[in-house]
Amino acid sequence: MSGVPLKIQLVGFYTIVRKEVSRVARIWVQTIVPPAITMSLYFVIFGNLIGRRIGDMGGFDYMQFMAPGLIMMSVITSSYGNVVSSFFGAKFQGYLQEMLVSPLSGWVIILGHVMGGVVRGLAVGAIVTVVTLFFTDVDVKHPLIAFAVLILTAMVFSMAGMINAIFAKKFDDIAIIPAFILAPLTYLGGVFYTTSLLPDFWAGLSKFNPILYMVNGFRYGIIGVSDISIGSAFAVILIFLVLFALTCYYLIHRGIGLRD
Amino acid sequence: MCGMKALAINSLTKTYPNGIQALRGIDLEVEEGDFFALLGPNGAGKTTTIGIITSLVNKTHGDIRVFGHSLDNDIYAAKACIGVVPQEINMNLYESCYDIVMNQAGYYGIPRSQAAAHTEAMLRQLQLWDRRDDQARGLSGGMKRRLMIARALVHSPKLLILDEPTAGVDIEIRRSMWGFLKEINEQGTTIILTTHYLEEAETLCRNIAIIDDGKIVENDRMSAILRKLHQEVFVLNLENTVDAAPVLAGFKVRLVSESELEVQVGKGQSINDLFSLLNERNIIVSSLRNKTNRLEELFIRLTQRKDVSTDGSDH
The missing domain is CATH 3.30.70.1560 (Alpha-L RNA-binding motif)
Incomplete structure:
Protein backbone atom coordinates (compact mmCIF):
# COMPACT_ATOMS: atom_id res chain seq x y z
CA MET A 1 0.00 0.00 0.00
CA SER A 2 1.42 3.33 -0.98
CA GLY A 3 0.39 6.69 0.43
CA VAL A 4 -0.04 10.07 -1.15
CA PRO A 5 3.26 11.76 -2.06
CA LEU A 6 4.05 14.55 0.42
CA LYS A 7 4.13 17.17 -2.33
CA ILE A 8 0.56 16.36 -3.37
CA GLN A 9 -0.57 16.52 0.24
CA LEU A 10 1.08 19.88 0.84
CA VAL A 11 -0.26 21.46 -2.35
CA GLY A 12 -3.70 20.02 -1.56
CA PHE A 13 -3.56 21.36 1.99
CA TYR A 14 -2.56 24.82 0.77
CA THR A 15 -5.38 24.73 -1.81
CA ILE A 16 -8.04 23.91 0.78
CA VAL A 17 -6.77 26.54 3.23
CA ARG A 18 -6.61 29.16 0.48
CA LYS A 19 -10.13 28.29 -0.64
CA GLU A 20 -11.48 28.42 2.91
CA VAL A 21 -9.80 31.72 3.73
CA SER A 22 -11.04 33.18 0.44
CA ARG A 23 -14.55 32.11 1.41
CA VAL A 24 -14.26 33.84 4.81
CA ALA A 25 -12.98 37.00 3.13
CA ARG A 26 -15.58 36.88 0.33
CA ILE A 27 -18.51 36.79 2.77
CA TRP A 28 -16.88 38.86 5.52
CA VAL A 29 -20.14 40.59 6.30
CA GLN A 30 -21.52 37.22 7.39
CA THR A 31 -18.35 35.75 8.89
CA ILE A 32 -16.49 38.58 10.61
CA VAL A 33 -18.86 41.46 11.34
CA PRO A 34 -21.72 39.79 13.31
CA PRO A 35 -19.52 38.44 16.16
CA ALA A 36 -17.90 41.86 16.54
CA ILE A 37 -21.31 43.52 16.87
CA THR A 38 -22.63 40.84 19.25
CA MET A 39 -19.58 41.09 21.51
CA SER A 40 -19.76 44.89 21.52
CA LEU A 41 -23.32 44.58 22.81
CA TYR A 42 -22.18 42.14 25.50
CA PHE A 43 -19.56 44.65 26.64
CA VAL A 44 -22.01 47.54 26.65
CA ILE A 45 -24.84 45.70 28.41
CA PHE A 46 -23.17 43.15 30.69
CA GLY A 47 -19.83 44.85 31.13
CA ASN A 48 -20.57 48.52 31.22
CA LEU A 49 -24.18 48.80 32.45
CA ILE A 50 -24.70 45.71 34.63
CA GLY A 51 -21.03 45.03 35.37
CA ARG A 52 -20.69 48.27 37.35
CA ARG A 53 -23.27 47.02 39.82
CA ILE A 54 -21.60 43.59 40.07
CA GLY A 55 -18.27 44.93 41.21
CA ASP A 56 -15.16 42.72 41.31
CA MET A 57 -15.06 39.11 40.24
CA GLY A 58 -12.09 36.85 40.88
CA GLY A 59 -10.26 39.93 42.13
CA PHE A 60 -10.76 41.82 38.86
CA ASP A 61 -13.04 44.50 37.52
CA TYR A 62 -16.02 42.58 35.97
CA MET A 63 -15.27 43.89 32.49
CA GLN A 64 -11.68 42.62 32.71
CA PHE A 65 -12.88 39.29 34.09
CA MET A 66 -15.46 38.85 31.34
CA ALA A 67 -13.26 39.94 28.39
CA PRO A 68 -11.26 36.66 27.99
CA GLY A 69 -14.49 34.66 28.18
CA LEU A 70 -16.13 36.74 25.46
CA ILE A 71 -13.09 36.49 23.21
CA MET A 72 -13.04 32.72 23.70
CA MET A 73 -16.78 32.48 23.11
CA SER A 74 -16.46 34.30 19.79
CA VAL A 75 -13.55 32.06 18.76
CA ILE A 76 -15.52 28.89 19.63
CA THR A 77 -18.67 29.89 17.76
CA SER A 78 -16.77 31.26 14.75
CA SER A 79 -14.46 28.28 14.24
CA TYR A 80 -17.33 25.83 14.71
CA GLY A 81 -19.65 27.83 12.47
CA ASN A 82 -17.08 28.19 9.72
CA VAL A 83 -16.36 24.50 9.27
CA VAL A 84 -19.90 23.27 9.79
CA SER A 85 -21.33 25.64 7.18
CA SER A 86 -18.48 25.31 4.68
CA PHE A 87 -18.22 21.51 4.89
CA PHE A 88 -21.97 20.93 4.89
CA GLY A 89 -22.41 23.37 1.99
CA ALA A 90 -19.81 21.41 0.01
CA LYS A 91 -21.51 18.14 0.88
CA PHE A 92 -25.02 19.44 0.19
CA GLN A 93 -24.15 20.96 -3.21
CA GLY A 94 -22.00 17.98 -4.14
CA TYR A 95 -18.69 19.76 -4.61
CA LEU A 96 -17.13 17.92 -1.69
CA GLN A 97 -16.78 15.19 -4.31
CA GLU A 98 -14.05 17.30 -5.90
CA MET A 99 -11.89 16.39 -2.90
CA LEU A 100 -13.23 12.89 -2.32
CA VAL A 101 -12.32 11.72 -5.84
CA SER A 102 -8.86 13.28 -5.63
CA PRO A 103 -5.79 11.56 -4.17
CA LEU A 104 -5.87 13.78 -1.05
CA SER A 105 -5.67 11.86 2.21
CA GLY A 106 -8.40 12.21 4.81
CA TRP A 107 -5.98 14.05 7.11
CA VAL A 108 -5.33 16.74 4.51
CA ILE A 109 -9.05 17.30 3.98
CA ILE A 110 -9.54 17.55 7.76
CA LEU A 111 -6.56 19.80 8.46
CA GLY A 112 -7.32 22.09 5.51
CA HIS A 113 -10.83 22.76 6.76
CA VAL A 114 -9.69 22.99 10.38
CA MET A 115 -7.13 25.60 9.38
CA GLY A 116 -9.92 27.58 7.70
CA GLY A 117 -11.90 27.43 10.95
CA VAL A 118 -8.87 28.49 12.96
CA VAL A 119 -8.19 31.45 10.67
CA ARG A 120 -11.77 32.67 10.98
CA GLY A 121 -11.74 32.05 14.74
CA LEU A 122 -8.54 34.03 15.15
CA ALA A 123 -9.73 36.82 12.88
CA VAL A 124 -12.93 37.18 14.87
CA GLY A 125 -10.98 36.82 18.15
CA ALA A 126 -8.63 39.61 17.07
CA ILE A 127 -11.53 41.93 16.21
CA VAL A 128 -13.27 41.19 19.50
CA THR A 129 -9.97 41.91 21.29
CA VAL A 130 -9.82 45.28 19.55
CA VAL A 131 -13.43 45.92 20.61
CA THR A 132 -12.44 44.94 24.17
CA LEU A 133 -9.78 47.64 24.21
CA PHE A 134 -12.49 50.27 23.77
CA PHE A 135 -14.06 49.16 27.08
CA THR A 136 -11.19 48.02 29.29
CA ASP A 137 -7.43 47.59 29.49
CA VAL A 138 -6.00 44.19 28.64
CA ASP A 139 -2.66 43.34 30.19
CA VAL A 140 -1.77 39.88 28.93
CA LYS A 141 -0.06 37.89 31.70
CA HIS A 142 0.93 34.72 29.82
CA PRO A 143 0.74 35.41 26.07
CA LEU A 144 2.07 32.02 24.95
CA ILE A 145 -0.44 30.14 27.10
CA ALA A 146 -3.27 32.39 25.92
CA PHE A 147 -2.31 31.90 22.27
CA ALA A 148 -1.86 28.12 22.63
CA VAL A 149 -5.25 27.71 24.33
CA LEU A 150 -6.87 29.86 21.66
CA ILE A 151 -5.39 27.93 18.74
CA LEU A 152 -6.07 24.50 20.25
CA THR A 153 -9.64 25.43 21.17
CA ALA A 154 -10.30 26.74 17.67
CA MET A 155 -9.00 23.44 16.29
CA VAL A 156 -11.21 21.40 18.64
CA PHE A 157 -14.35 23.27 17.62
CA SER A 158 -13.45 23.27 13.95
CA MET A 159 -13.32 19.48 14.12
CA ALA A 160 -16.56 19.41 16.09
CA GLY A 161 -18.13 21.47 13.30
CA MET A 162 -16.85 18.98 10.74
CA ILE A 163 -18.36 16.04 12.63
CA ASN A 164 -21.67 17.90 12.78
CA ALA A 165 -21.50 18.58 9.02
CA ILE A 166 -20.69 14.96 8.21
CA PHE A 167 -23.75 13.66 10.05
CA ALA A 168 -26.07 16.49 8.95
CA LYS A 169 -28.58 15.66 6.26
CA LYS A 170 -30.35 19.01 6.06
CA PHE A 171 -29.65 22.61 7.04
CA ASP A 172 -31.68 22.25 10.25
CA ASP A 173 -29.15 19.67 11.42
CA ILE A 174 -26.32 22.20 11.41
CA ALA A 175 -28.34 24.68 13.46
CA ILE A 176 -29.52 22.27 16.19
CA ILE A 177 -26.13 21.47 17.74
CA PRO A 178 -24.98 25.12 18.07
CA ALA A 179 -28.36 26.16 19.48
CA PHE A 180 -29.05 23.32 21.89
CA ILE A 181 -25.60 22.09 22.90
CA LEU A 182 -22.85 24.56 22.04
CA ALA A 183 -24.54 27.74 23.27
CA PRO A 184 -25.67 26.31 26.66
CA LEU A 185 -22.24 24.77 27.29
CA THR A 186 -20.57 28.08 26.41
CA TYR A 187 -22.84 30.19 28.61
CA LEU A 188 -22.38 27.70 31.46
CA GLY A 189 -18.64 27.46 30.77
CA GLY A 190 -17.57 30.29 33.04
CA VAL A 191 -17.64 33.08 30.45
CA PHE A 192 -19.61 35.40 32.77
CA TYR A 193 -18.83 34.05 36.22
CA THR A 194 -16.39 32.13 38.36
CA THR A 195 -17.54 28.68 39.46
CA SER A 196 -16.62 29.65 43.02
CA LEU A 197 -19.97 31.53 43.05
CA LEU A 198 -21.87 28.30 42.39
CA PRO A 199 -23.18 25.86 45.02
CA ASP A 200 -20.91 22.81 45.36
CA PHE A 201 -23.17 20.55 43.32
CA TRP A 202 -23.30 22.92 40.33
CA ALA A 203 -19.61 23.76 40.62
CA GLY A 204 -18.85 20.02 40.54
CA LEU A 205 -21.18 19.48 37.59
CA SER A 206 -19.47 22.32 35.72
CA LYS A 207 -16.25 20.29 35.77
CA PHE A 208 -17.85 18.00 33.14
CA ASN A 209 -18.18 20.93 30.76
CA PRO A 210 -15.09 21.02 28.51
CA ILE A 211 -15.66 24.66 27.61
CA LEU A 212 -15.05 25.58 31.27
CA TYR A 213 -11.44 24.39 30.84
CA MET A 214 -10.95 26.32 27.61
CA VAL A 215 -12.40 29.57 28.92
CA ASN A 216 -10.44 29.34 32.17
CA GLY A 217 -7.25 28.32 30.38
CA PHE A 218 -7.53 31.40 28.21
CA ARG A 219 -8.48 33.60 31.16
CA TYR A 220 -5.37 32.39 32.96
CA GLY A 221 -3.30 33.37 29.93
CA ILE A 222 -4.84 36.86 29.81
CA ILE A 223 -5.39 37.95 33.41
CA GLY A 224 -3.61 35.19 35.32
CA VAL A 225 -6.59 33.76 37.26
CA SER A 226 -8.53 30.56 36.65
CA ASP A 227 -11.01 28.20 38.33
CA ILE A 228 -9.08 25.30 36.79
CA SER A 229 -5.38 24.46 36.92
CA ILE A 230 -3.70 25.28 33.63
CA GLY A 231 -2.41 21.70 33.40
CA SER A 232 -5.95 20.33 33.61
CA ALA A 233 -7.10 22.86 31.02
CA PHE A 234 -4.44 21.75 28.51
CA ALA A 235 -5.08 18.07 29.26
CA VAL A 236 -8.82 18.38 28.57
CA ILE A 237 -8.26 20.42 25.41
CA LEU A 238 -5.73 17.91 24.07
CA ILE A 239 -7.98 14.94 24.90
CA PHE A 240 -10.83 16.48 22.91
CA LEU A 241 -8.45 17.45 20.11
CA VAL A 242 -7.25 13.87 19.69
CA LEU A 243 -10.74 12.42 20.14
CA PHE A 244 -12.31 14.68 17.53
CA ALA A 245 -9.39 14.31 15.11
CA LEU A 246 -9.65 10.51 15.21
CA THR A 247 -13.43 10.70 14.85
CA CYS A 248 -13.15 12.99 11.81
CA TYR A 249 -10.58 10.71 10.21
CA TYR A 250 -12.63 7.59 10.86
CA LEU A 251 -15.76 9.17 9.38
CA ILE A 252 -13.98 10.46 6.27
CA HIS A 253 -11.94 7.30 5.76
CA ARG A 254 -15.03 5.09 6.00
CA GLY A 255 -17.13 7.57 4.06
CA ILE A 256 -19.80 7.65 6.75
CA GLY A 257 -22.30 10.36 5.88
CA LEU A 258 -20.34 11.17 2.73
CA ARG A 259 -20.56 8.15 0.42
CA ASP A 260 -23.47 5.97 -0.76
CA MET B 1 3.39 1.71 -12.78
CA CYS B 2 0.43 1.78 -15.11
CA GLY B 3 -0.46 -1.49 -16.84
CA MET B 4 -2.14 -2.17 -20.20
CA LYS B 5 -5.64 -2.32 -18.80
CA ALA B 6 -6.99 1.13 -18.00
CA LEU B 7 -9.71 -0.49 -15.93
CA ALA B 8 -10.21 -4.04 -14.72
CA ILE B 9 -13.29 -4.93 -12.68
CA ASN B 10 -13.79 -8.40 -11.25
CA SER B 11 -16.93 -9.76 -9.59
CA LEU B 12 -18.12 -6.35 -8.44
CA THR B 13 -21.25 -6.36 -6.33
CA LYS B 14 -23.08 -3.62 -4.52
CA THR B 15 -26.00 -3.91 -2.16
CA TYR B 16 -27.23 -0.63 -0.71
CA PRO B 17 -28.20 -0.41 2.99
CA ASN B 18 -31.88 -0.36 1.95
CA GLY B 19 -31.40 -3.82 0.42
CA ILE B 20 -31.37 -2.77 -3.23
CA GLN B 21 -28.87 -4.93 -5.11
CA ALA B 22 -27.49 -2.48 -7.65
CA LEU B 23 -24.65 -4.65 -9.00
CA ARG B 24 -24.76 -8.44 -9.20
CA GLY B 25 -21.22 -9.41 -10.16
CA ILE B 26 -19.77 -7.13 -12.82
CA ASP B 27 -16.69 -8.17 -14.82
CA LEU B 28 -15.33 -5.55 -17.16
CA GLU B 29 -12.05 -4.64 -18.82
CA VAL B 30 -11.22 -1.43 -20.64
CA GLU B 31 -8.02 -1.26 -22.68
CA GLU B 32 -5.68 1.69 -22.41
CA GLY B 33 -6.53 4.26 -25.08
CA ASP B 34 -10.04 2.93 -25.62
CA PHE B 35 -13.19 5.01 -26.03
CA PHE B 36 -15.63 2.81 -24.16
CA ALA B 37 -19.39 3.09 -23.80
CA LEU B 38 -21.17 1.83 -20.70
CA LEU B 39 -24.85 1.80 -21.49
CA GLY B 40 -27.94 0.73 -19.67
CA PRO B 41 -31.45 1.84 -18.81
CA ASN B 42 -32.17 3.98 -15.75
CA GLY B 43 -31.44 2.04 -12.58
CA ALA B 44 -29.27 -0.51 -14.36
CA GLY B 45 -26.19 0.18 -12.25
CA LYS B 46 -24.09 2.50 -14.43
CA THR B 47 -23.77 5.34 -11.94
CA THR B 48 -23.15 2.92 -9.06
CA THR B 49 -20.32 1.36 -11.06
CA ILE B 50 -18.81 4.76 -11.76
CA GLY B 51 -19.33 5.80 -8.13
CA ILE B 52 -17.36 2.78 -6.94
CA ILE B 53 -14.55 3.32 -9.47
CA THR B 54 -14.22 6.94 -8.32
CA SER B 55 -14.51 5.90 -4.65
CA LEU B 56 -17.68 7.90 -4.05
CA VAL B 57 -19.62 4.71 -3.35
CA ASN B 58 -18.43 1.85 -1.16
CA LYS B 59 -18.51 -1.51 -2.91
CA THR B 60 -19.87 -4.65 -1.27
CA HIS B 61 -17.49 -7.15 -2.91
CA GLY B 62 -15.12 -7.33 -5.84
CA ASP B 63 -11.84 -6.02 -7.13
CA ILE B 64 -11.13 -2.90 -9.18
CA ARG B 65 -7.82 -1.91 -10.70
CA VAL B 66 -7.13 1.36 -12.48
CA PHE B 67 -4.00 1.13 -14.61
CA GLY B 68 -2.95 -1.74 -12.35
CA HIS B 69 -3.52 0.15 -9.10
CA SER B 70 -5.93 -1.61 -6.79
CA LEU B 71 -8.63 0.50 -5.17
CA ASP B 72 -8.20 -1.66 -2.07
CA ASN B 73 -4.53 -1.14 -1.37
CA ASP B 74 -3.25 1.54 -3.75
CA ILE B 75 -6.22 3.85 -3.87
CA TYR B 76 -4.33 7.14 -4.03
CA ALA B 77 -2.36 6.10 -7.13
CA ALA B 78 -5.57 4.81 -8.70
CA LYS B 79 -7.36 8.09 -7.95
CA ALA B 80 -4.53 10.11 -9.49
CA CYS B 81 -5.16 8.33 -12.82
CA ILE B 82 -8.86 9.25 -12.94
CA GLY B 83 -10.78 12.34 -13.97
CA VAL B 84 -14.52 12.25 -13.56
CA VAL B 85 -17.42 14.25 -14.96
CA PRO B 86 -20.46 13.29 -12.88
CA GLN B 87 -24.05 13.20 -13.99
CA GLU B 88 -25.17 15.97 -11.62
CA ILE B 89 -23.75 19.49 -11.58
CA ASN B 90 -21.46 19.39 -8.54
CA MET B 91 -19.49 22.59 -8.22
CA ASN B 92 -19.50 25.58 -5.94
CA LEU B 93 -21.76 27.81 -7.97
CA TYR B 94 -20.50 30.89 -6.13
CA GLU B 95 -16.89 30.35 -7.17
CA SER B 96 -15.47 31.64 -10.41
CA CYS B 97 -14.86 29.21 -13.27
CA TYR B 98 -11.14 29.89 -12.92
CA ASP B 99 -11.05 29.10 -9.20
CA ILE B 100 -13.07 25.90 -9.64
CA VAL B 101 -10.56 24.51 -12.12
CA MET B 102 -7.53 25.88 -10.22
CA ASN B 103 -8.70 24.31 -6.96
CA GLN B 104 -9.18 20.94 -8.61
CA ALA B 105 -5.61 21.12 -9.92
CA GLY B 106 -4.49 21.83 -6.36
CA TYR B 107 -6.32 18.76 -5.03
CA TYR B 108 -4.21 16.69 -7.42
CA GLY B 109 -1.00 18.29 -6.18
CA ILE B 110 -0.31 20.60 -9.11
CA PRO B 111 1.43 23.77 -7.82
CA ARG B 112 -0.39 27.00 -8.63
CA SER B 113 2.22 28.20 -11.14
CA GLN B 114 1.72 25.06 -13.26
CA ALA B 115 -1.98 24.86 -12.48
CA ALA B 116 -2.53 28.33 -13.95
CA ALA B 117 -1.21 27.21 -17.33
CA HIS B 118 -3.23 23.97 -17.25
CA THR B 119 -6.37 25.87 -16.24
CA GLU B 120 -5.98 28.42 -19.02
CA ALA B 121 -5.41 25.67 -21.58
CA MET B 122 -8.49 23.73 -20.47
CA LEU B 123 -10.76 26.76 -20.27
CA ARG B 124 -9.62 27.91 -23.71
CA GLN B 125 -10.13 24.45 -25.24
CA LEU B 126 -13.64 24.30 -23.82
CA GLN B 127 -14.41 27.87 -24.89
CA LEU B 128 -14.81 29.17 -21.35
CA TRP B 129 -11.76 31.42 -21.07
CA ASP B 130 -13.83 34.56 -21.67
CA ARG B 131 -16.06 33.56 -18.73
CA ARG B 132 -13.21 32.66 -16.39
CA ASP B 133 -14.00 35.35 -13.81
CA ASP B 134 -17.76 34.69 -13.79
CA GLN B 135 -19.36 32.73 -10.99
CA ALA B 136 -20.41 29.28 -12.16
CA ARG B 137 -24.06 30.00 -11.34
CA GLY B 138 -24.14 32.50 -14.21
CA LEU B 139 -23.27 29.87 -16.83
CA SER B 140 -25.75 28.09 -19.05
CA GLY B 141 -26.33 24.35 -18.59
CA GLY B 142 -24.04 23.50 -21.50
CA MET B 143 -21.29 25.76 -20.16
CA LYS B 144 -21.51 24.14 -16.72
CA ARG B 145 -21.07 20.73 -18.38
CA ARG B 146 -18.02 22.02 -20.24
CA LEU B 147 -16.65 23.50 -17.04
CA MET B 148 -16.96 20.10 -15.37
CA ILE B 149 -15.01 18.57 -18.26
CA ALA B 150 -12.30 21.23 -17.90
CA ARG B 151 -12.16 20.53 -14.17
CA ALA B 152 -11.88 16.78 -14.75
CA LEU B 153 -9.06 17.19 -17.26
CA VAL B 154 -6.93 19.79 -15.50
CA HIS B 155 -4.64 17.18 -13.94
CA SER B 156 -4.24 15.34 -17.27
CA PRO B 157 -5.84 12.06 -16.15
CA LYS B 158 -5.10 8.85 -18.01
CA LEU B 159 -8.69 7.72 -17.59
CA LEU B 160 -11.58 10.12 -18.09
CA ILE B 161 -15.00 8.94 -16.92
CA LEU B 162 -18.00 10.83 -18.23
CA ASP B 163 -21.40 10.08 -16.77
CA GLU B 164 -23.90 11.47 -19.26
CA PRO B 165 -21.79 14.52 -20.11
CA THR B 166 -24.09 15.87 -22.81
CA ALA B 167 -27.41 15.53 -20.98
CA GLY B 168 -29.40 18.70 -21.58
CA VAL B 169 -26.83 20.13 -23.97
CA ASP B 170 -27.98 21.48 -27.33
CA ILE B 171 -27.00 19.69 -30.53
CA GLU B 172 -24.38 22.20 -31.65
CA ILE B 173 -22.51 22.14 -28.34
CA ARG B 174 -22.94 18.37 -28.08
CA ARG B 175 -21.24 17.89 -31.42
CA SER B 176 -18.44 20.27 -30.50
CA MET B 177 -17.96 18.30 -27.26
CA TRP B 178 -17.81 15.08 -29.29
CA GLY B 179 -15.05 16.59 -31.38
CA PHE B 180 -13.15 17.61 -28.28
CA LEU B 181 -13.53 14.18 -26.66
CA LYS B 182 -12.38 12.44 -29.85
CA GLU B 183 -9.36 14.71 -29.90
CA ILE B 184 -8.26 13.98 -26.33
CA ASN B 185 -8.89 10.26 -26.90
CA GLU B 186 -6.63 10.39 -29.94
CA GLN B 187 -4.01 12.06 -27.74
CA GLY B 188 -4.04 8.97 -25.50
CA THR B 189 -6.66 9.56 -22.82
CA THR B 190 -8.80 6.48 -22.18
CA ILE B 191 -12.46 7.49 -22.02
CA ILE B 192 -15.40 5.69 -20.47
CA LEU B 193 -18.74 7.21 -21.37
CA THR B 194 -22.24 6.59 -20.16
CA THR B 195 -24.97 8.20 -22.16
CA HIS B 196 -28.62 7.96 -23.04
CA TYR B 197 -27.89 9.29 -26.50
CA LEU B 198 -27.09 6.04 -28.26
CA GLU B 199 -26.07 7.92 -31.38
CA GLU B 200 -23.35 9.45 -29.21
CA ALA B 201 -22.04 6.04 -28.17
CA GLU B 202 -22.21 4.71 -31.74
CA THR B 203 -20.37 7.75 -33.08
CA LEU B 204 -17.64 7.95 -30.47
CA CYS B 205 -16.99 4.55 -28.93
CA ARG B 206 -15.02 1.58 -30.17
CA ASN B 207 -16.09 -0.84 -27.45
CA ILE B 208 -19.28 -1.13 -25.51
CA ALA B 209 -20.81 -2.84 -22.52
CA ILE B 210 -24.51 -2.88 -21.84
CA ILE B 211 -25.53 -3.25 -18.23
CA ASP B 212 -29.00 -4.20 -17.13
CA ASP B 213 -30.32 -5.02 -13.69
CA GLY B 214 -26.81 -4.96 -12.23
CA LYS B 215 -25.32 -7.38 -14.76
CA ILE B 216 -23.36 -6.98 -17.97
CA VAL B 217 -25.58 -8.34 -20.73
CA GLU B 218 -23.32 -7.47 -23.66
CA ASN B 219 -19.64 -6.55 -23.93
CA ASP B 220 -17.90 -6.43 -27.29
CA ARG B 221 -16.55 -4.19 -30.00
CA MET B 222 -19.12 -1.72 -31.26
CA SER B 223 -18.79 -3.04 -34.82
CA ALA B 224 -19.22 -6.65 -33.65
CA ILE B 225 -22.28 -5.75 -31.64
CA LEU B 226 -23.89 -3.90 -34.52
CA ARG B 227 -23.24 -6.89 -36.80
CA LYS B 228 -25.43 -8.94 -34.51
CA ASN B 293 -30.70 4.08 -34.56
CA ARG B 294 -29.05 0.67 -34.90
CA LEU B 295 -27.62 0.68 -31.42
CA GLU B 296 -30.90 1.78 -29.96
CA GLU B 297 -32.62 -1.19 -31.57
CA LEU B 298 -30.09 -3.59 -30.08
CA PHE B 299 -30.19 -1.83 -26.72
CA ILE B 300 -33.93 -2.23 -26.44
CA ARG B 301 -33.73 -5.85 -27.43
CA LEU B 302 -31.03 -6.65 -24.88
CA THR B 303 -32.55 -4.79 -22.00
CA GLN B 304 -36.10 -5.83 -22.85
CA ARG B 305 -37.32 -2.28 -22.34
CA LYS B 306 -39.88 -0.59 -24.50
CA ASP B 307 -38.43 2.86 -24.20
CA VAL B 308 -35.11 4.51 -23.62
CA SER B 309 -36.01 7.27 -21.25
CA THR B 310 -33.72 10.19 -20.78
CA ASP B 311 -35.11 11.24 -17.45
CA GLY B 312 -35.15 9.81 -13.97
CA SER B 313 -32.30 8.80 -11.76
CA ASP B 314 -29.91 5.94 -11.99
CA HIS B 315 -28.57 3.65 -9.31
Missing part, protein backbone atom coordinates in the same frame (compact mmCIF):
# COMPACT_ATOMS: atom_id res chain seq x y z
CA LEU B 229 -28.45 -7.03 -35.70
CA HIS B 230 -30.48 -9.25 -38.02
CA GLN B 231 -32.11 -6.51 -39.97
CA GLU B 232 -32.34 -2.78 -40.48
CA VAL B 233 -35.21 -0.68 -41.78
CA PHE B 234 -34.49 1.99 -44.37
CA VAL B 235 -36.84 4.77 -45.37
CA LEU B 236 -36.58 5.62 -49.07
CA ASN B 237 -37.75 8.96 -50.46
CA LEU B 238 -38.74 8.61 -54.10
CA GLU B 239 -38.41 11.06 -56.98
CA ASN B 240 -41.42 9.60 -58.73
CA THR B 241 -44.62 8.35 -57.14
CA VAL B 242 -45.94 4.83 -56.71
CA ASP B 243 -49.49 3.59 -56.11
CA ALA B 244 -48.59 0.47 -54.16
CA ALA B 245 -45.62 -1.12 -52.47
CA PRO B 246 -43.55 -2.82 -55.15
CA VAL B 247 -42.85 -6.55 -54.80
CA LEU B 248 -39.09 -6.95 -54.51
CA ALA B 249 -37.77 -10.49 -54.24
CA GLY B 250 -36.26 -11.11 -50.78
CA PHE B 251 -37.17 -7.69 -49.38
CA LYS B 252 -40.16 -6.73 -47.26
CA VAL B 253 -41.52 -3.39 -48.51
CA ARG B 254 -44.19 -1.16 -47.01
CA LEU B 255 -45.78 1.86 -48.64
CA VAL B 256 -45.65 4.82 -46.30
CA SER B 257 -46.94 7.38 -48.84
CA GLU B 258 -46.92 7.65 -52.60
CA SER B 259 -43.35 8.98 -52.49
CA GLU B 260 -42.01 7.09 -49.47
CA LEU B 261 -41.22 3.40 -48.88
CA GLU B 262 -39.97 1.43 -45.91
CA VAL B 263 -37.72 -1.52 -46.73
CA GLN B 264 -36.41 -4.16 -44.33
CA VAL B 265 -32.86 -5.21 -45.23
CA GLY B 266 -31.88 -8.45 -43.57
CA LYS B 267 -28.45 -9.62 -42.42
CA GLY B 268 -26.48 -10.73 -45.49
CA GLN B 269 -28.67 -8.82 -47.93
CA SER B 270 -27.11 -6.13 -50.07
CA ILE B 271 -28.46 -2.64 -50.54
CA ASN B 272 -27.03 -2.80 -54.07
CA ASP B 273 -29.44 -5.66 -54.83
CA LEU B 274 -32.27 -3.54 -53.46
CA PHE B 275 -31.36 -0.63 -55.74
CA SER B 276 -31.05 -2.94 -58.74
CA LEU B 277 -34.56 -4.24 -58.16
CA LEU B 278 -35.88 -0.69 -57.74
CA ASN B 279 -34.11 0.36 -60.96
CA GLU B 280 -35.76 -2.50 -62.86
CA ARG B 281 -39.12 -1.04 -61.83
CA ASN B 282 -38.07 2.53 -62.74
CA ILE B 283 -38.37 3.64 -59.14
CA ILE B 284 -35.83 6.40 -58.51
CA VAL B 285 -34.64 6.96 -54.95
CA SER B 286 -33.73 10.56 -54.15
CA SER B 287 -32.57 9.90 -50.55
CA LEU B 288 -32.63 7.28 -47.83
CA ARG B 289 -32.22 7.13 -44.09
CA ASN B 290 -32.01 4.47 -41.43
CA LYS B 291 -35.37 4.39 -39.68
CA THR B 292 -33.99 3.50 -36.25
